[in-house]
Amino acid sequence: MAALAICAVTAALLRDRTDTQAPPPVRPGQPPPPDPGMIPLTVPEIKRLLAAVLARPCPPGHAHHWSGWIRRHQARSRWFHQHARLARDAEITLSPLVS
Numbered sequence: 001m002a003a004l005a006i007c008a009v010t011a012a013l014l015r016d017r018t019d020t021q022a023p024p025p026v027r028p029g030q031p032p033p034p035d036p037g038m039i040p041l042t043v044p045e046i047k048r049l050l051a052a053v054l055a056r057p058c059p060p061g062h063a064h065h066w067s068g069w070i071r072r073h074q075a076r077s078r079w080f081h082q083h084a085r086l087a088r089d090a091e092i093t094l095s096p097l098v099s
Helices: 002-018 043-054 062-098
Strands: none
Touching: 002 043, 043 062
């Protein structure tokens, strides 16, 4: 319980410093940003980083590289999901007008 509390407090303290996401899309046809940024550190990600430090030896920088890759991928996925929802909502809104 104490370890989970420490991870939660760490994630809350680092949220502003580690959140570099691109702004969400504002229209359905908007192209994706060149750099999606990264989502803030989460409790599971902090747990993974701590486990990587304390577990078997890995190549230097492996855990940091993996963390960066997965957080960028999650930010990109979030942007595209928001874009798809925006397009779906625009289609639903415009469909009664077209018929």
